[in-house]
Amino acid sequence: MKTICLINGSLRGKKASSLKLLSDIESRLPDSEYAKTTVRVKARPQGGYPPATLRQLATADALVLVFPLYSYALPGALMRLLEDYHAHATSGNEHNREAKVYAIVNCGFPRPVVFDECIRVLKNFCRRLSLDWRFAICISAGPVVVAMERVPLVNPRLKKGLKAIASDLEGGDRPPARDYFVRPVLPAPFCLVAKRWVERKMEMR
Amino acid sequence: MKAVIISDGDAKTELSENLKAGIVAALGAGGNDVRTVELEKDRVAPCLGCFRCATSHGAECTNKDAVSEIKRDAKRLDLTLFVTPVVFGHFSSTVKNAVDRGTFSRHWDVVIGYGSDVDEEERSTFLDLTAKHCGAADIVHPGMVDRVDVFVTTSAAESAEICDRLRQDLLAGAQS
Secondary structure, eight states: OOOEEEEEEEOSSGGOOHHHHHHHHHTOOOOEEEEEEEEEEOOOOSSSSSSSHHHHHOOOOOOOOEEEEEEOOOHHHHHHHHHHHHHTTTTOOOOOOOOHHHHHHHHOOGGGGGGGGHHHHHHHHHHHOOEEEEEEEEEEEOOOOHHHHTTSSSSHHHHHHHHHHHHHHOOOOOOOOOOOOOOSOOOOHHHHHHHHHHHHHHHHH | EEEEEEEESSSOOOOHHHHHHHHHHHHHHHTTTEEEEOOOGGGGGOOOOOHHHSSSTOOSOOOOOOHHHHHHGGGGGSSSEEEEEEEETOHHHHHHHHHHHTOOOEEEEEEEEOOOOOHHHHHHHHHHHHHHOOOOTTTTSOOSSSSSEEESSSSHHHHHHHHHHHHHHHHHHOOO
């Protein structure tokens, strides 16, 4: 039985799109084949994450990071977990060097170009720890995409991406797949109006 | 000019301390009002994603800590300098928490990453990541800063070059 560690990188609790995406990927992994553990980032892990939490990451066969994009990059809270895990793994503690790593990232921005550096950061993290980076699902306008997930024939790319993670976990030594970019089902003028609204708000501050 | 230097108090190295001393000297030379803030990871809360800052009057943050103090003065800042260790080509979590919560000045931001073992890919990731904050991607972006400069230093010699560049830019700004 494979051990999968699902990491919820959002601090928004039940309102988070990340939580819904995490539940979706979890439901695609049968309990008979996978032992699943979930780690949720904390706002203030005083003194760092406990060794038991870090061992959950270190012993997993696969890590699935689900998080929102903050300023083109990882949220600070998730970064703290990765820093603590890196320190744990490089200070003499064993970690599974063959663990596969996947990411499901969502953001409010409509263009997929925003995800590039975030993925590069995760690849650098995997390289530092000799982990097996696989691929990412990058979701533009995350809340909209998640809200429409159950609507038939909408967002087939998201479903394909989630299925690909489940399938890749089963597979052997296949090369990493390409990243999946899920675009919003929103007309361009709507995105432009939203952009102007945000800019106006920022100028008023 | 009113400036603040935000750094990671838990990731001090010889390189970072020399760099900060150089920056303070460069800024102080022009008689600028410079404040230095060292953030500690256990004392800085991350952004909760509650959007209170975007929806409330006065852009209030739910969290009350050292970052909210900087944020309160952000409107009056001419320059914000972030000094952060480069971790996987990213800001450290502590400095990223400050970035996520909107401590930028909106006029001029300088981001300096440091680390003696930063490799080429991490350096390149860090530079590209930050360059997008100035709107290079032409999308909705949270910073909307007039100008952003980004540097990475791995040695005392590179730090000295960065400080020289800052000094020249400040001088050019004062003359114009």
